[in-house]
Amino acid sequence: MHPFSFTKAATTREALNSGRRGGRYIAGGTTLVDLMRETVERPETLVDISDLPLREVRVTERGGLRIGALVSMSETAAHPKVRSLFPVISEALELSASAQLRNMATIGGNIMQRTRCTYFRDVTADCNKREPGSGCAAREGFNRMHAILGTSDACVATHPSDVAVAFAALEATVQLLGPDGERRVPFADFLLKPGSTPNREQAIRQGELITAVDIPALPRPLESGYLKVRDRQSYEFALTSAAVALHIRGGVIREAKVAAGGVGTVPWKLPAVEQHVIGERPSDALWKAAAEKAVQGARPLSGNRFKVDLLKRTVERQLRIVGGTR
């Protein structure tokens, strides 16, 4: 680990001042400290933001949620309002990492976390995300865990977060605070596909601070849930996953929010699946036909062709779990 200076921000203003001068914010630290030890991350100054007043979960006027950036993963998952209004968020969180890590890691940090691509973590390997222009060792390397959607010649790494898949499905908004004031960024625009600049991962500016993630209100009743498929049953990243929320009234699907994880360079929203089921009645045939659309544009690599079928089955199963077959 490279040496760094350390400061703890007592106020948001103090944090922003440090951030503007190049300080790197640290919240839970579960990704950042790990990557600093591997010398993938080499911040000169760490700014501890854990004292900032961003620890509240509250229901917004219309029945959405605002989750403060510093609420831990475990507190978010256990929050009664999160559990009752958006079980998909609680389920995604509780299927992530371990109990210890969930106690440490925060919601803001979760969506800032970096890929678990082993070549990214290995400073001796070629990686355009870590060292722009050096190449991508994963393309022709061990890429079983890598992405089949949203990839580019420069990068095929997956985004590792589970709750970000739920946020993408629910069309969350990221609330940012910077030297120039507040700004709101739709979740779909917050995490960036690699393109030719895989080193740019989030639409966040130097010194900006995530203050909250907002979940919009959705029509009720709303059924939602998260399914994660992985090599071992717990404490493992997704091979594939699906976040599904459905508003069904009078036996007809009126609203559908669907996204997939473990398959995209960013959490992968599935509008074609959503459009396929809206206005229809739940049935096995509907779920199967809708899930076919989940893999539109998929470009598997040498080691992850299996993800194409696995993704279809994951989406189909989760649509059935959430929507039933009435």
Added chain:
Amino acid sequence: MSSELPESSVPPPTGADEPASAPTRRTFIATTAVGGAVVAGGVIGGTLLLDDDVAAAEAPPESRVSLTVNGTRRTVTVDNRTSLLDLLREHFGLTGSKKGCNAGACGACTVLVDGRRVNSCLTLAVRLEGAEVTTIEGLAEGDELHPLQKAFIEQDAFQCGYCTPGQIMSGVGCIKEGHTDSPEEIREWMSGNICRCGCYVKIVRAVEQTAGRK
């Protein structure tokens, strides 16, 4: 009750409760390793590279931090890079918490910080101003073992024992969080602790036994 200790300038790795002159297994190994390095340096006929590095580098940034460990208030000045795990093991001589992966993947370093179980290897010590830390050494009440420590013995829930302090601290957290309604639930909520001897069945029983008594 917490007692106050003056600022620690304890040279690692001697423990706080050990007489500095008595060789322990740890100091013996450390001394032997240094001796070996000196011989190697002599063979290649030059000074050790390490010396040049140290001379060239500026002193790394340090911070002063006060925290309570197992009821004892401690104040130390540490290199900012120091993890809580290294602080416990190398500065305070509390070697019960183990370094397995040093990357948050194995759970051997699990301790409680302000009552919540965390991976001490991924916790920077400088961030713990005012924190209350409980390690495996702080679990027993005098000679009376914590119920989960007793249960691990009664259930024979370990072989090599390396993961055990982390398993027990994590189990204490798991019980406190209330995730012990079934063996399946315990397994899921203890999944952050790896046991390469494969004692999982008995570990689950030990946690179950302790949770049932409460």
